[in-house]
Amino acid sequence: MLVLVTYDVSVTTAEGRRRLRNIAKICLDYGVRVQNSVFECEVDPAQFTFLKNRLLETYESDEDSLRFYSLGKRGRQRVEHFGAKQVEDPLRDALIL
Amino acid sequence: MKKLLNTLYITRQESYLHKDRETIVIKQGDEKLGQFPALSLGGILCFGRVSVSPFLMGYCAENGISIAFYTEYGRFLARVHGRQTGNVLLRRTQYRWADCSDRSKEIARLFVAAKIANSRSVLLRELRNHGDNPRLTTAADRLASSLRRARTAKSVDEVRGIEGDAASCYFSVFDELLRGSGFAFGGRVRRPPTDPINALLSFIYSLVTQECVSALQGVGLDPYVGFLHRDRPGRASLALDLLEEFRASWADRFVLTLVNRRQIQSGDFVTEASGAVRLQEDARKKLLTLYQQRKQEELTHPYLQEQLPIGLLPHSQALLLARHLRGDTECYTPYVVK
Numbered sequence: 001m002l003v004l005v006t007y008d009v010s011v012t013t014a015e016g017r018r019r020l021r022n023i024a025k026i027c028l029d030y031g032v033r034v035q036n037s038v039f040e041c042e043v044d045p046a047q048f049t050f051l052k053n054r055l056l057e058t059y060e061s062d063e064d065s066l067r068f069y070s071l072g073k074r075g076r077q078r079v080e081h082f083g084a085k086q087v088e089d090p091l092r093d094a095l096i097l
Numbered sequence: 098m099k100k101l102l103n104t105l106y107i108t109r110q111e112s113y114l115h116k117d118r119e120t121i122v123i124k125q126g127d128e129k130l131g132q133f134p135a136l137s138l139g140g141i142l143c144f145g146r147v148s149v150s151p152f153l154m155g156y157c158a159e160n161g162i163s164i165a166f167y168t169e170y171g172r173f174l175a176r177v178h179g180r181q182t183g184n185v186l187l188r189r190t191q192y193r194w195a196d197c198s199d200r201s202k203e204i205a206r207l208f209v210a211a212k213i214a215n216s217r218s219v220l221l222r223e224l225r226n227h228g229d230n231p232r233l234t235t236a237a238d239r240l241a242s243s244l245r246r247a248r249t250a251k252s253v254d255e256v257r258g259i260e261g262d263a264a265s266c267y268f269s270v271f272d273e274l275l276r277g278s279g280f281a282f283g284g285r286v287r288r289p290p291t292d293p294i295n296a297l298l299s300f301i302y303s304l305v306t307q308e309c310v311s312a313l314q315g316v317g318l319d320p321y322v323g324f325l326h327r328d329r330p331g332r333a334s335l336a337l338d339l340l341e342e343f344r345a346s347w348a349d350r351f352v353l354t355l356v357n358r359r360q361i362q363s364g365d366f367v368t369e370a371s372g373a374v375r376l377q378e379d380a381r382k383k384l385l386t387l388y389q390q391r392k393q394e395e396l397t398h399p400y401l402q403e404q405l406p407i408g409l410l411p412h413s414q415a416l417l418l419a420r421h422l423r424g425d426t427e428c429y430t431p432y433v434v435k
Contacts, residue, residue: 029119030134042137044100090137092393096106096385097123097130 002075005039010063102139115150145169163311170375183317205325208341209260211431215345216267236270279363289373293366296374301348309336312411316419342432400430
């Protein structure tokens with residue numbers, strides 16, 4: 001299933017900036033960055049649980065926010081993209097470098 | 098059925114792959130070419146001078162991501178895989194059956210029958226779409242009689258003979274199927290291929306073989322012990338057995354599509370001093386893109402009656418073979434195009 005992960009992390013402190021970097025890295029393990037703090041992750045339910053737990057361990061509930069949008073199995077078809085920064089779909093596009 | 102994972106093809110020379118957390122990073126010098134989450138990948142194919150960090154190799158081996166190395170021209174060199182997976186009892190059965198000529202014959206016969214039936218379908222399809230052609234009709238009839246002979250074959254050697262006959266008959270009319278200008282096909286030539294069509298066929302066969310190896314390993318069979326192909330060091334005999342079902346329906350049809358739609362043209366090849374013909378770099382990229390798209394096309398599996406992408410066919414067949422070896426099914430059901 002396709003899950004959209006978005007976050008807002010408070011970066012007023014050095015600690016906050018560290019969290020921001022860590023959260024981005026965790027999201028990268030499971031999906032691709034489509035916009036600055038927006039990730040698309042194609043995961044199965046077990047992988048989604050892991051992803052969610054790791055993010056919930058990292059974020060600070062008083063200052064940051066996390067949002068998960070489950071787009072379902074056919075999620076890819078519910079996405080339209082306009083403009084710059086086309087991203088590759090790591091599961092379907094031909095990955096030839 | 099499992100999820101069809103993507104394959105990463107690295108054709109950029111002097112590139113370096115390493116692991117960063119759970120992702121695979123591709124670099125050329127200091128420039129980062131890409132970064133992909135490992136969980137979306139099922140295999141990595143490296144062409145030419147590509148280096149892979151040992152750490153990444155270990156990680157891939159542990160997570161069932163196969164890494165295969167090819168020369169720049171697509172000749173297979175090596176692959177990295179981790180611990181043998183699956184049940185030792187299943188592999189024991191496989192070895193016993195491979196040693197037993199009767200058992201081997203039964204399975205080899207099915208592989209060959211599927212190959213002949215699928216080759217014949219390719220010819221019949223041509224006849225259906227493009228009208229009568231006496232050469233093709235004769236060849237199709239000869240394949241039909243080979244198919245009948247395969248049914249009553251008494252030994253593996255006889256099966257091999259029937260297979261050789263059928264293959265030469267099929268390839269003798271293969272040039273009738275080519276519509277692209279500038280291509281001629283006189284017969285199958287390997288090691289090295291000396292014309293574009295043979296070069297394409299060899300390249301695609303070698304890609305599909307690697308998928309068969311991965312699929313067999315995935316279900317716990319030993320890809321090196323075959324029933325139809327004899328054991329030989331370094332030869333993945335069982336993968337080659339399994340390949341027989343896919344040669345015509347998958348690889349040959351794909352090559353015909355490429356040529357007849359003029360997606361690949363005669364200018365895309367270079368002839369080396371040795372006479373070997375190979376694909377040029379950008380044509381190979383185009384070919385891999387199209388191959389990857391073809392793998393995602395879905396069809397209904399004729400036996401499992403399940404919708405699945407073409408790329409999972411080796412897996413489904415390896416699964417059926419494992420089931421047969423375990424004694425769950427009366428006989429193995431090869432993949433035959435409807």
